[in-house]
Amino acid sequence: MKHVFHAAQILGSQRIPSSGAGHAAVNPATGETLEPVFHDATFEEIDRALRLAWSAHLAWKKRPLASRSALLDLVARELESVADDLVERGIAETGLPEARLRNELGRTTAQLRLFARHVEDGRLIESRSVAAAPDRVPTPAPALVLAMRPLGPVAVFGAGNFPLAFSVAGGDTASAFAAGCPVIVKAHPHHPGLSEIAGEAVARAVHESGLPEGVFGLIHGASPNVARDLVQHPLLAAVAFTGSTAAGLAIRDLAERRPTPIPVFAEMGSQNPVFILPARLRARGAETARELAAAITLGVGQFCTRPSLVVVQQGQACDRFVAELIQALDAQGGGVMLNPTCRDRFLAATAALNGAKGVQRLLEPSAEPRTCAVGPALFRSPLEAWASASVRDEEIFGPSSWIVTVEDTEGFLRLAGRLPGQLTAAIHGDEDDLSLMRDLLTLLEEKAGRLVFDGYPTGVEVNEAMMHGGPFPATTDSRFTSVGTLAVRRFLRPVCYQNLPPALRGHAERPNDPVWE
Template sequence: MITGKNYIGSQLVASGTKTFKTINPQLNIENDWTFTEATQAEIEKTVALADQAFKVYKNCSGKEKAAFLNAIADEILAIGDPLLEIYCTESGLPRGRAEGERGRTIFQLLSFADMLMEGSWVEATLDTAVPGRQPLPKEDLRKMLVPIGPIVVFGSSNFPFAFSTAGGDTASALAAGCPVIVKSHSMHIGTGEMVASAVIKAAQKTNMPEGVFSNLIGSGVVVGGALVSHPLVKGVGFTGSIKGGRALYDLAAQRPEPIPVFAEMGSINPVVILPKALENESQKWASTYAGSITMGTGQFCTNPGLLLGIKGESLTRFISELSAEIEKIAPSCMLHPSIKADFNQGKELLKSQNGVLTVAEYKGEIAPNYASQTLLTVDGKTFLENETLSHEVFGPFSIIVQCDDEVQLVSIINQLDGQLTATILSEGSEIKNYVSVIASLQNRVGRLIMNGVPTGVEVCPSMIHGGPYPASSDSRFTAVGIHAVKRWVRPFSFQNWPNDLLPTELQNENPLGIFRSVNNKQTSLPIV
């Protein structure tokens, strides 16, 4: 079922000479399949095909696009166990994680399909003419969201389904009316090809234009760079490192026609532990956070990499309890040898800093690509004076900062880079006494959690998965939930346009029955 070739539209192509293989991180060996990197000529053909597809696909109705997304979900499920097996082989993740992530991916596709069927997402806004208005007549103006063009999506290393080939970026771009070119992640290209085959089958079954979806292979930066630089590409979706995301952002900005890059990059997701929260439930939170820090070998963008508390007996006890809980947990496999190497390097760098104490680290023997979970602690003054201590370590790692008081705690929060999430642990009404902490956190994150853990991102309209830079490149948008579609559209107005030539969403009769803003009133009624 795996050919190792590129999907240029529905055609499998491999004319290049550069080949490579993926790794089975559990066994620490290469997998059998050989993959061929896309050539420049193949990239040119792919983008040209996507551009041609856009001319047709942008005019597809919401019902037609919904049928396409529903068909993608069906085709992914139809692959069955072989897809889950390839996922586990290339990622080292357990089958339960594969099944859960597949379910989330299916749900994302179905959610966008439901959004398209309802139709109000286009934000149709109509201001009808008032010819007799004085001193000047009012023109008829009608506005809606329209797709921007072909989108390049970069698969992420840590979510081979949900943030990769048919994940949230792809689903939202297709829902917007934009063709998608996926640059498959080099760590799970076999998984990507199998999912891509499902998308292609769905496109054919629902009569989508050739080139509405393509899947290209690249082992380094050449293919991705060529795609982002191509003048016919109009937007980019990326989930990965700050270095990678920033490089794409800068490349897109240097084009003669700059394009948006929506990059989700780094986050250490600070957790503020208020004193009373630990008085009666210290052990509960220790067990909960040991699980959160090590979940998925810490390879989540919402991993709690920084815990902030105020010095005292309760915090000292919590550090001891959390350390004991973390050391009880058996290590698990990381996604790739290179990710394990980066984890070790980042962990050792922070351990070597002055004033840092290692309070927990798994000491037993582990397999080659398994990670020894680690917990450090440091005082607030040292943390404030050493920027290195706020760097993300991707993996089962966290650092506890013991602050002198609330003033120092707020100073640390204000000094942090932008984050995806922040969490506050509070006992009852204790939080009411920490207004400055809440205000500072709101200024640094996209989502604020009360008495929970940051790991786990619900797919729903109210979710914001984004935040101030470098958590994401544009904090006004989310990468999760149906509102992620807004990254791939732009507002467009028609002035004094004949009713029968307007898009159906803007016509007087409102044939789709969607909710619209008509002369500043929300209504689904037609204009008489």
């Protein structure tokens, strides 16, 4: 490892060795504590980060769009220059295998460059104008220009499960930069070292870009006080969060209780139901079970899009499907979870589901006492037991799924109608299932941000047609996405300029709009 840790807050060009409480990462594969100790940011450090960010915002917004794409490209290059360090520390802090981390790094840099290209060609920064009509009666019409302007400093709370693509330089940061917003990342306390390596790469990119230093900051914090001080700081303009429901709601509540509330986009996960319709189950039950087992255990079930709920019609085809799924999950096996917190929550949640009335445990998750290795879990119940279970809508983060059996086609619709908001819902059907597919589509598009046909929800493409979001409680606002280029909209607001004098048009280079040139 070339990187030498400062274990400090990154506040623009300053590195502040903090006096706050300390925390260290743990290697989930060995249980070993990793050097160094990182410290919670103090209120003064958070205040300093926000003041730098605000001042950077006022300066950056006058710079041309090219400054945003240049920064995004530089961040991608700087990340690549420390790829080996990122992967080495990533393996130690998260237990993710090298191939996955290299792949995720590729996704992260490709994402940054995709946003850069879409900013450059003006697609993301809509603007529109209406010419003056001085002769209109009874009153002349003014000249109007509408431009999408950056909201201001954005706080990013990265995900534990994507330490690169949804973290320091991940999709939230990329979309905030594409919007022209400075970013302050709250490093995930389970991968602070990886966050520092990525954070230093972003800070170098900001420096090379010639943009003000306050365009990026990174603070550490294991205590909720750090999140509180950050979210409630008066100079913060928006929050992007990926993580648990409890943490997401706490952050939303903090933002709503500010004297000046700010938007929070929190992606809080979901069950991602997979509906396997009767004809398809008969025709392809065994193959579907094997594919599903792979989707459930992919990345040790640590994706927000893992299918935690499988809906099938009871009967012989169902029983064969279930037997095949048990066997396939057993064959797939488990793996090392990201950290002790995830492992403990996974074991507690599967234990709670096992205690639910009418729910049968088909696979008991194995666990090792010293490391974070776990095996897959599987449950089964009829629709009624699902409907009345108190733990029904709680996300189980890890390699677990719950097969809910329905008696007839009406049962599929009843379950769909009772679902809370979801990131995704999947429908597997054959020609003979078409009528039911239509009815399910009508219901499920009210419930989910993405509808997957004949496939599995894991694997979130990063492009302009992706929607990674969905109705509450999957996210806090179904009108936005956190993946794909449309994610930029979270951090833009329209501003209308009426009769802007020609002399002021040149005062700042503005988005690619002829009216501004």
